[in-house]
Amino acid sequence: MTKKIETALVHDGRNPTRSYGFVNPKLVRGSTVLYPDMATKLETGRHILEPVDIYGLCGNETHFALESMIARIEGGTHCQVVGSGLAAITVPLLAYLNAGDHILVPDSVYGPTRTFCERVLRRYGVSTSYYDPMVDEAAARAMFQPNTRVLFTESPGSHTFEVQDIPMLARVAHAAGAKVFLDNTWGLHHFQPFTHGVDVSIQALTKYAGGHSDIILGAVSVNTDEDWHWLRLGALELGSYASPDDCWLALRGLRTLHVRLKAQEAAGLRVAHWFAARPEVARVLHPALPGCPGHAFFKRDFSGACGLFGVVFQPAYSAEAVVAMIDGLKLFGIGASWGGYESLVLPTTGTIKRTEGTGNFEGKMARFQIGLENVDDLIEDLEQGLAALRAA
Ligand SMILES: Cc1ncc(COP(=O)(O)O)c(C=O)c1O
Structure with missing residues (x-):
């Protein structure tokens, strides 16, 4: 049965048989995972791209439950939770970009995303151009350079609410060999990023998912194994982590x-x-x-x-x-x-x-x-x- 969104928000991401029969999943905190022997440790470590308990930094069942729910909401195959909405922007950018690359960012972007491009990406040799969020197709084609690796989008834009033509932008970006990132925090499940051509979708769970102004949390979703590889390994290499307490609160927030x-x-x-x-x-x-x-x-x-x-x-x-x-x-x-x-x-x-x-x-x-x-x-x-x- 394909559950509709209301049903998925209630039923997904929990397994009472693993929670002593309680409705809600356990809150798990931890760093060290103990193994019965070295062979098990070595074998387990090979499953870094899967929701497996390897080491605290790689996530535990609290993280995995939330990640499966966010992937479902976004219509993606995989999700990585990170420590803030801003980290959900910066972690994939660092994971995908190399020195010498160019990134296109809408003029209406969330301020700290612009600051990150100006202060961090610039120092690492990545150049940024800002574009009119309402750019038409001909002008969009002209924005791309041979080294443009990422077209960043945010729809609607921060404070000025320009809704972008994401399918057109994705078509043009893909023809130019660039990946499409979307800050989908405003859209939530009302905008399905992957059916509109997005490669990497970003959510500040701090907002409606949390819903009670008491957590700081972010999530990044993708829908191909190739993108998952970039995202997952990049997040781990950067030492990115999300508090299990905040993940648990986000899971609770999602129910309503x-x-x-x-x-x-x-x-x-x-x-x-x-x-x-x-x-x-x-x-x-x-x-x-x-x-x-x-x-x-x-x-x-x-x-x-x-x-x-x-x-x-x-x-x-x-x-x-x-x-x-x-x-x-x-x-x-x-x-x-x-x-x-x-x-x-x-x-x-x-x-x-x-x-x-x-x-x-x-x-x-x-x-x-x-x-x-x-x-x-x-x-x-x-x-x-x-x-x-x-x-x-
Ligand atoms: C559109 C958008 N993206 C990302 C963020 C960052 O979220 P956080 O506050 O969790 O870092 C915000 C925060 O206001 C936002 O408005």
Whole structure:
């Protein structure tokens, strides 16, 4: 039976016969694995590409349970969990890139990914070019150099929410002999990376998988043995590791992911539409709304949304006015990250870096993460926030 996503989230990644009959899998911590004899040790060590207990760094059943669930959600064959969402970006980049290679990165990329390219990859002899996330096919073809090894994508983009044409970009990248990486944290199971041509898919499990703002964790998924070889060995050679406690919490978070995400999607859409009808707002950068760049690709490729989106205010409102609005909100926390159960807000203007002239909208911007509070309460809070915006 091919389980649908709700069923897989409940039934996969657990085996009560291995957990003393308890519903949830055991939490296993450990470094040393003891072997009965040397022959067993040598034989076990040959299975480094499989979910086998070899040494703590190679993972244990807590890691393997989570990895099998993430691979299922992403539609991949293999997954490697790592210590953070950022490590889920940097570990595969280091695993695949060689000195002299070139990488293409969208101008809308998550800030620390850009910093990693500028500060680390540069020192190791890898050059980076940034491209317009909404690039068309002809211009995309022209971006590739003979040494371009990776086309990095992030869809929708951080803070500015451009939805990328991943199938077209993957076609062009593969014709040029490059691998396609995708930061799929926003898409979760709503975007199936491997059916759209992606080779390496990245998830910050810190966000919706964890869902409770209490873990830092990442995962990288692939769908060929060749990619698994690069990824798995690269992660181990770099000494990458994920805390079993955080993996266990992510497993628990995943059991309720579907209902949380459905509720946050619906609440996010309600607040996004409410913003879109307000005179203070120029446009809403929510992939499901027509004002968002790449909205047509969202409709074509995604089966749903999460609760994170941007708002562009009318040009009359200053950055200080947006800060006054944010400071005036009572139910929205001011803080990084997203995907937890609580609502959050951050100013976008003045906090993000774009170098290719993209991401310039008509007014100052803020990013909203809609949590599990009552939506009427959130809208009431935003009403008085907009009053502070107007007054500033
Ligand atoms: C799109 C995206 N990718 C990756 C990350 C990094 O995740 P972590 O905070 O777990 O390192 C973030 C964090 O905000 C993010 O927004």
